[in-house]
Amino acid sequence: MDEIINIWINAIPAVLMGLFLTWALKVGKTKLKQFFRKVKLSELKKIRAKRFNYSAVTYEIVKTHCLMVLFIGLFIFYLNSLNSFVESGRHWVLGGLLISPLYIVQMYYLWQRDFTKSLIKSVAKLV
Missing domain, CATH: 1.20.5 (Single alpha-helices involved in coiled-coils or other helix-helix interfaces)
Structure with missing residues (x-):
């Protein structure tokens, strides 16, 4: 039972x-x-x-390029700083937290790039 x-x-x-x-x-x-x-x-x-405002389209393109430059600069900065961080023997979770701004900028850049590509495809479409 x-x-x-x-x-x-x-x-x-x-x-x-x-x-x-x-x-x-x-x-x-x-x-x-x-x-x-x-x-x-x-x-x-x-x-x-x-899509009919060419100044806004140009602004979105420039914003995408600025985010790309920011991402590349952050990548180089974190690549150099994490090299010394790993050699000092600190915990990997802290390293992940320190590198999180890079991931945030990368995700924002990818979203902005896709938006800009879609915007460029639809420029001056009548429908």
């Missing part, structure tokens, strides 16, 4: 966890789709507003 109760005590939380995970994945999938659709829609609205 104790074995049966023990099996039920162990099985019920596992089943409940499985049901919760299937529900969470289903809801999470739809919420992520909605989020990415909203982001895409806002990006398309920005492109539509800027």
